[in-house]
Amino acid sequence: KKKYKIAVLPGDGIGPEIIKEAYKIISVIKKKKYINLQTKEYDVGGIAIDKYNIALPEHTLIGCQNSDAILFGSVGGPKWNHLKLEKKPEISSLLSLRKFFNLFINLRPVKLHKKLLHFSPLKTNIIKKGFDILFIRELTGGIYFGVPKGRNELDPNNICAFDTAIYNTYEITRIAQFAFQQARKRKKKLVSIDKSNVLESSKLWREVVTKISYTFPEVQIEHLYVDNAAMQLIQNPSQFDVILCPNLFGDILTDESASLIGSLGMLPSASLNQKNFGLYEPAGGSAPDLKGKNLANPIAQILSLAMLFKYSLGFLDISEAIEHAVITVLKQGHHTYDISDKINFISTDMMGTKISENL
């Protein structure tokens, strides 16, 4: 019987707490589906810095290499904020993993179910039918990794710091092809984001996406400037289906969109390479202020696990079952702190239990 191995990297802040809830889901699936699922935990981020003086220890990296997918909690926190940029947990573990495994595809589905409109800060008449946007963010290029990146301190009174936003045809082509393929399976509408009226890297982005669009004549393509998109997402989110973004713009627009569904605590994400290997993490970060309070929302982590089953292990049915369980519990009126009226809410732990019971 095929063995599926998941490397679990809880990390810092609320990471360990919400990962615990994901384990509940895994154990139900193991029981019900007789799949040979094996999970193994590894340290990553701040906790690994504390223990081994490095955010991504070798045994963690090897553990990930020997697995079919990575279930990632979150990393970072005030304790490690004084560190140099390249030593910070976010950079030295999360960005390193993205780069090491060549996870250039970042998928962030932002869905507002039509029965859960009350979670959204938007007026109901704007989002009558809810929305279902699939963000596809390029994840290993652009200004995140471009060189040169650094400082010129020749004049100590006027230090100069710089980053390079850079894209090449190859990088844009592969993510654009992926995006068109996804769009073809959905509503056949793709919106590509850039700032091609100002940036050279964006101008190339638009050119290449346009060229790829000719090979997908059945998909309607539209180009939007990032500032315009930031606006349209609020004015009429339902107009969007698949949105393709360069790395930095994807970072900003997906967080913006997360708030349209009520909380970052609901937004899962998958970071994939061309071999379907992936890292699955909630988009919300380590939320140090919530740590240890049993208040964090485990849904983003649980939906990330659902994406893991879909994209890396190929179990679409399990993925959908998990998603369904989440929606059921929400429709029953159970809310964690972040999506509640701050008076009536259930704990992290209870939310995980309820979802696993509904599975």
Add this chain to the structure above:
Amino acid sequence: KKKYKIAVLPGDGIGPEIIKEAYKIISVIKKKKYINLQTKEYDVGGIAIDKYNIALPEHTLIGCQNSDAILFGSVGGPKWNHLKLEKKPEISSLLSLRKFFNLFINLRPVKLHKKLLHFSPLKTNIIKKGFDILFIRELTGGIYFGVPKGRNELDPNNICAFDTAIYNTYEITRIAQFAFQQARKRKKKLVSIDKSNVLESSKLWREVVTKISYTFPEVQIEHLYVDNAAMQLIQNPSQFDVILCPNLFGDILTDESASLIGSLGMLPSASLNQKNFGLYEPAGGSAPDLKGKNLANPIAQILSLAMLFKYSLGFLDISEAIEHAVITVLKQGHHTYDISDKINFISTDMMGTKISENL
């Protein structure tokens, strides 16, 4: 009697139409206030390209130099989209003017009056009292102007395009000082935006802003990552008072915020240098699809004129009177197309007339 000279640059798209409405305001002020105001028009943008083959002709630039302020419409449109980046109207006129006059301070006040909550797409319980955010965007640095910027086409099959995001201590210091001064006059709360967990230029930004904050002990400073800010602006805009942004992040967040007040057609902007010389333009762009339809919202242009009176000419009373007239007309229930239910609305022309009548 002192003579005040305004260079008027209508530009393209809806520019000329909304500038026309600003003229109505100017003529009322001339009559009522006996100020010696002189306006003179110059071509800029696409129309100047068509006429003189250059977006910012010398006589336009000289006209601006000989004036106390520039009232700018908008530039660009599909007709000039095929041009090379550096020839496009936006770059070769608007960005050139910003750089030429060293307009490093961009002010974008985003206000939602508590009696106009219905304009906002946000649920009323989120914005009970409206909000009043002053965005201060750095406008002559960062990735907009950093070099190198260009392309490497050595391998025609894999072209590489790049931009440089760059800031130095001097540039950050002067805009931060301006921001703290503004914050001190308001609620003494400043939020500074960066992406210092990923970008070197942002790390320096945060360091310098922190250093300047020690010289303004009465102002409370907070630093937010741009992705987090994109989220918070929707979840709770009223928490903000003054927001300081690097160039690109300011571009995105101000447009996002514009949609929170109902329409980009309501958002004025002032771009200033250290001598109070300034360019005043609606933040909305040339909106080519609305051109010539008498549908555009002239309010952003009229409020930009109000800012001109305040910041470049020093007539605070006139500025406030214009703002007051705008709010009065809106409260009376008159809406242009963009902020209407698309059934009951008044024309560009009518809106301008009503505001001037209420002045």
